[in-house]
Amino acid sequence: MNISRSFLVIGSLYLLVGISLGSYMGGSGDHTLAPVHAHINLLGFTLMTVFGLAYRVIPGLADGMLAKAHFWLHQIGALVLLIGLFLMMSGQVAEETIGPMFPVAELAVLLGAVLWAVNLFRTVR
Numbered sequence: 001m002n003i004s005r006s007f008l009v010i011g012s013l014y015l016l017v018g019i020s021l022g023s024y025m026g027g028s029g030d031h032t033l034a035p036v037h038a039h040i041n042l043l044g045f046t047l048m049t050v051f052g053l054a055y056r057v058i059p060g061l062a063d064g065m066l067a068k069a070h071f072w073l074h075q076i077g078a079l080v081l082l083i084g085l086f087l088m089m090s091g092q093v094a095e096e097t098i099g100p101m102f103p104v105a106e107l108a109v110l111l112g113a114v115l116w117a118v119n120l121f122r123t124v125r
């Protein structure tokens with residue numbers, strides 16, 4: 001698997017969803033989902049694009065288990081977090097039902113970020 005390409009391509013899909021939701025909010029005047037929109041764009045597009053570019057330009061960063069584990073933790077964590085946030089903030093699922101999933105998803109993103117940092121410390125000179 002090409003981690004850089006996967007981050008970049010998946011990030012571009014988040015951008016399409018994020019812009020679409022932003023346009024919908026702008027058009028409708030209903031900004032209820034602004035935090036969902038913000039984090040689709042930031043956690044989805046922006047971070048994934050930064051990761052994708054870094055894995056491409058920093059020699060050795062994409063090699064090994066740290067990069068792979070970071071990729072999957074970020075993908076699963078971000079997806080669960082953003083879908084959960086959307087369902088909760090659009091009123092489709094009660095907070096009590098979906099609430100317990102958030103800490104798990106957040107932990108996945110956080111753990112991914114820890115691996116990313118460890119990998120950087122070890123690889124970048």
Ligand code: HEM
Nearest residue numbers: 018019022023024025026031034035037038041042045046
């Ligand atoms: C055509 C593209 C976009 C449209 C139409 C759009 C539209 C909006 C709208 C209507 C809001 C709600 C504003 C409010 O309630 O105060 C918003 C919030 C926000 N947008 Fe976008 N947006 C777009 C692209 C982006 C992109 C590309 C990013 C980041 C990379 C982004 C980041 C944010 C953030 C962080 C907020 C929350 C701001 C806050 O809570 O103060 N947006 N956007």
Ligand code: HEM
Nearest residue numbers: 034035036038039042043046047077081105106107109110
């Ligand atoms: C697991 C990851 C993250 C969690 C759990 C999280 C959680 C939150 C929460 C609870 C808020 C307050 C929302 C509100 O008051 O309505 C917030 C706001 C914000 N976060 Fe995050 N965040 C995460 C990642 C990020 C990242 C990676 C970025 C930027 C690259 C970011 C940028 C922002 C910004 C700009 C706001 C203010 C805009 C808004 O109120 O919608 N966040 N975040």
